[in-house]
Structures are given as structure tokens and as C-alpha cells.
Amino acid sequence: MLDKNNCSEKTDEELVALALKDQDFFACLVEKYEPKLMRYVRRISAATQEDAEDLLQEIFVKVYRNLNDFDPDLKFSSWIYRIAHNQVISHWRKTKVRPQVLKFEADEDFLKFIATDENLARDTERKFSGEEVRKMLENLDKKYKEVLVLKFLEGKDYKEISDILEKPLGTVATLINRAKKQFAKIVEEKNIKF
Amino acid sequence: MNLYPKAQLYYFLRLSFRKNIMSKFCDKVLCKIKEEKIEPKPKWHFLLKDYFVWLAFAVSLIVGALAFCVALSIILDNDWDIYRYLSLSPAKHILLSLPYIWIFAILLFLGLALYNYKHTKSGYRSGTFVVLGLSVVGSVVLGSVFHSLGMGRKIDRIFSQNIPLYQNVHCCCNRKDIWTQPEKGLLGGRILNIRKEDEFDIEDFGGIIWQIEKNNETLIRGPVLIIENEEVKLIGEKRTEKRFRAREIRPWAGK
Numbered sequence: 387m388l389d390k391n392n393c394s395e396k397t398d399e400e401l402v403a404l405a406l407k408d409q410d411f412f413a414c415l416v417e418k419y420e421p422k423l424m425r426y427v428r429r430i431s432a433a434t435q436e437d438a439e440d441l442l443q444e445i446f447v448k449v450y451r452n453l454n455d456f457d458p459d460l461k462f463s464s465w466i467y468r469i470a471h472n473q474v475i476s477h478w479r480k481t482k483v484r485p486q487v488l489k490f491e492a493d494e495d496f497l498k499f500i501a502t503d504e505n506l507a508r509d510t511e512r513k514f515s516g517e518e519v520r521k522m523l524e525n526l527d528k529k530y531k532e533v534l535v536l537k538f539l540e541g542k543d544y545k546e547i548s549d550i551l552e553k554p555l556g557t558v559a560t561l562i563n564r565a566k567k568q569f570a571k572i573v574e575e576k577n578i579k580f
Numbered sequence: 581m582n583l584y585p586k587a588q589l590y591y592f593l594r595l596s597f598r599k600n601i602m603s604k605f606c607d608k609v610l611c612k613i614k615e616e617k618i619e620p621k622p623k624w625h626f627l628l629k630d631y632f633v634w635l636a637f638a639v640s641l642i643v644g645a646l647a648f649c650v651a652l653s654i655i656l657d658n659d660w661d662i663y664r665y666l667s668l669s670p671a672k673h674i675l676l677s678l679p680y681i682w683i684f685a686i687l688l689f690l691g692l693a694l695y696n697y698k699h700t701k702s703g704y705r706s707g708t709f710v711v712l713g714l715s716v717v718g719s720v721v722l723g724s725v726f727h728s729l730g731m732g733r734k735i736d737r738i739f740s741q742n743i744p745l746y747q748n749v750h751c752c753c754n755r756k757d758i759w760t761q762p763e764k765g766l767l768g769g770r771i772l773n774i775r776k777e778d779e780f781d782i783e784d785f786g787g788i789i790w791q792i793e794k795n796n797e798t799l800i801r802g803p804v805l806i807i808e809n810e811e812v813k814l815i816g817e818k819r820t821e822k823r824f825r826a827r828e829i830r831p832w833a834g835k
Contacts, residue, residue, distance in 0.1 A: 406620060409610070409613060409614070410610070412609075412610065412613070413606050413609075413610055416605070416606045416609050416610070417606050420605055420606065439605065442605070443605075443608060443609055443612065446609045447609065447612060447613065447618060450613055450618060450620060451618060451619075451620060451621055452620070452621060452626075453620040454620050454621060454622060454623040454625070454626055455621070455626040457701060459702075548704075548705065552704035553704060554704065554705055554706060554707045555705070556707055557707070
């Protein structure tokens with residue numbers, strides 16, 4: 387019988403091993419990652435709360451089906467974020483026939499983070515308000531928004547982003563730098579007035 | 581803490597609401613898993629998939645190396661010095677002699693090796709140019725080993741004997757056509773019989789039988805043997821309709 391109080395004492399890797407023997411333990415992983423992944427899915431997709439829930443359910447079912455594929459060389463969180471990312475992309479590919487664009491949902495934390503980023507401020511010689519950043523982000527490429535969400539909002543390091551997006555470390559670093567440069571360029575070129 | 585009882589209550593209600601939603605969602609997921617009798621795929625399924633990708637990578641690398649060794653054999657065996665007899669510039673002769681189909685095969689299998697490596701579990705961690713560079717080095721090293729074992733010539737010969745259009749497509753010029761130009765001093769074919777020490781007959785690639793003269797000044801290059809059924813290339817001059825004087829004799833494979 388599952389004692390959910392024990393969940394918090396166990397590592398993700400232990401929970402994976404337990405979930406493989408007793409599916410009730412999978413509930414511990416669902417409870418732990420549901421809020422994080424819900425936020426992440428909504429940040430990188432145009433999904434409504436309902437759609438995001440359906441998507442999240444598909445993600446967890448996929449995670450359960452592929453539990454034996456979890457590689458302990460990775461962090462479990464990187465692996466589950468990777469599945470979530472791929473599922474969102476695949477969902478987007480399936481539904482893009484409809485007039486729906488993958489829209490970026492920038493929340494206040496993220497806007498604040500970007501707006502106060504020292505390197506960015508140095509590049510553009512100024513700091514920005516949240517609203518300014520929101521407008522400029524709309525002009526950023528999707529691939530740049532993705533890495534910015536993982537870096538600044540989800541607080542992932544380069545290695546984790548590399549494992550989630552399945553890109554080499556160097557590429558991740560380049561993407562983040564380019565994202566910042568593109569951001570600075572947008573500011574410079576458009577001379578955005580708010 | 582007692583200074584903000586309303587805030588505390590609001591926080592508590594929000595937390596309870598969130599926990600309620602969360603456990604509902606959790607139940608929904610588990611319910612779906614149980615109702616649809618979803619099971620984790622077995623470990624061997626993933627291992628097999630991973631081994632298959634690694635095998636595909638290894639096969640791509642080996643086939644690429646074989647293509648490299650055939651291309652190397654063709655390049656090394658090519659008669660780069662006969663452009664004078666063909667009235668071609670050296671550059672044009674080089675362009676017409678390159679084994680394009682094998683070069684295409686090398687590029688194709690290098691691409692496949694890269695694709696397969698990138699689809700291994702940890703393949704994404706290495707940069708494209710690193711994987712491509714290592715695949716090139718691997719193909720060159722392995723291809724050179726195959727070449728030293730004589731595999732390039734064997735494959736080239738097998739293809740020539742079994743694929744009718746191979747000679748026409750493996751490079752711009754059909755080698756047999758090049759060596760069937762006695763009026764330009766180039767003749768190739770199979771030795772039919774040895775008449776005397778300095779005279780023998782050959783059948784060219786068009787089926788015409790030629791009487792070949794040679795003398796002490798005739799240069800015999802490479803490991804060529806003047807024996808029956810040996811395929812040879814001759815550089816010299818056409819004397820009469822079916823007589824040819826050889827200044828140089830080369831083996832058909834090689835120089």
C-alpha cells in the first residue's frame with residue numbers, strides 16, 4: 387500500500403524504481419512534477435488551461451510507458467522535461483493546420499528576470515520594464531524563446547538544457563547568446579517606444 | 581504571523597485548492613493508466629532499439645569505408661599520365677577520371693553515419709562537426725586497411741563483371757572505351773595466345789583480335805604477366821589494320 391508521506395523522502399530515481407514495481411508510486415512523481423510541468427507547458431505553448439491539462443495527462447502517460455527508458459546518467463527532471471518538450475512540439479505539429487501559432491506566454495517573473503539581466507542591460511545600454519520586454523519577446527524566434535524559458539524561468543543550467551532539448555552544450559550556449567543578441571538587436575533596430 | 585490573519589487564511593485556502601486540483605489530476609492520470617491497462621514498455625525494447633541504432637551507425641561507417649577503399653583503388657590505379665594520348669588538358673583528364681559514384685557513396689554513408697550517431701541515446705551531446713570529423717577519420721583509416729587487403733580492386737572487379745552499366749556510371753569515362761582507341765595509341769584487352777617471345781595476340785573489348793609486337797625496348801610496367809587470359813593495357817602505335825606495336829605494357833588493374 388502506498389504511503390504518500392514517504393514520497394518526499396525518496397529520490398526521483400528511487401521513485402522510478404518503485405513505480406516500475408507498483409504503479410501507485412507513480413502518483414508521487416505525478417504530484418511532484420504536475421505543477422512544474424503545467425507551468426512549463428503553458429509557457430511554451432498556446433494551450434488553454436484545459437488543453438494544457440490534456441497535454442499534461444498525455445505527457446505523464448508517455449512518461450509511465452517509457453519509465454524503463456529512463457537513463458540514470460541524466461537527472462530525472464531533465465528527462466521528464468524532455469518528454470514534455472517533445473510532446474508539446476508534436477502536439478503543435480499535429481494542430482498547426484489550424485490557424486494557431488505557438489505563442490509564448492511570458493509571465494511577470496520571466497519579464498522581470500530578463501529586464502534586469504545585467505549582460506543584456508550592458509548590451510543594450512539600458513534596462514527595460516516588463517511590458518517593454520513582453521513586446522520585444524514577441525519578435526524573438528521560437529528556438530530562442532525556448533532556451534530563455536528554460537534558462538531564466540525554469541532555472542535550468544546549461545547541462546540540463548542540453549539534455550532537455552537534446553542539443554550539444556556549445557549549441558545551448560550559442561542559442562542563449564544569440565537570443566540575447568537578437569533581443570538587443572530588436573531594441574536597437576526598432577527603437578521600440580512604449 | 582498573527583498580524584496578517586487574512587493573508588494567512590487566503591494562503592491556506594489557495595494551497596488547499598491547489599492540492600485538491602493536483603490530487604484530482606493525479607487520480608485522473610492513474611485512473612487512465614489503470615483503465616487502459618497501460619504498462620511500461622519492457623527494458624529490452626529500449627535496449628534493442630539502442631543496439632539497432634548503434635548497429636546502423638557501424639554499418640554506415642563500414643560501407644562508407646568500403647566506398648572509400650574502392651574510390652582510393654580507382655584513383656591510385658588510374659592512368660593519370662595518358663591525357664597526352666587523349667588530347668586532354670591534365671585538369672580535364674582529372675575531372676573526367678574521378679570516381680563520382682563512389683565519392684557520392686562516401687558522402688551518403690557519412691551522412692547516414694552522422695544521422696544514426698545523432699539518434700543514439702547520448703548522440704545529441706556531440707557537435708555535428710565533431711561527429712562528422714570522427715566519421716571521416718574512421719572511414720579513411722578503415723578504408724585504408726580495406727585497401728591494403730586488396731578489397732577495393734575486388735569490389736571494383738565484382739561490380740564491373742556483374743553490373744553492365746557500372747563502367748559508364750562510376751566515372752565520366754568508360755575505362756574500356758578509353759583503352760579501345762588504337763589510332764590514338766591506346767589498346768587494352770585479354771591475351772589470347774603467345775605466338776613468339778616478342779609477339780602475342782589479344783582480343784580487345786570490342787571483340788577484335790590484334791597481333792601485338794614488342795621488343796627489348798618495350799617497357800613492361802607493374803606486375804604484368806604476358807600469359808594467356810591476362811588482361812593488359814598497351815601504349816604504342818597502330819601499324820596496320822590488326823597489328824599494334826607496344827611501347828609499354830601495363831596490367832589492366834593498376835599501372
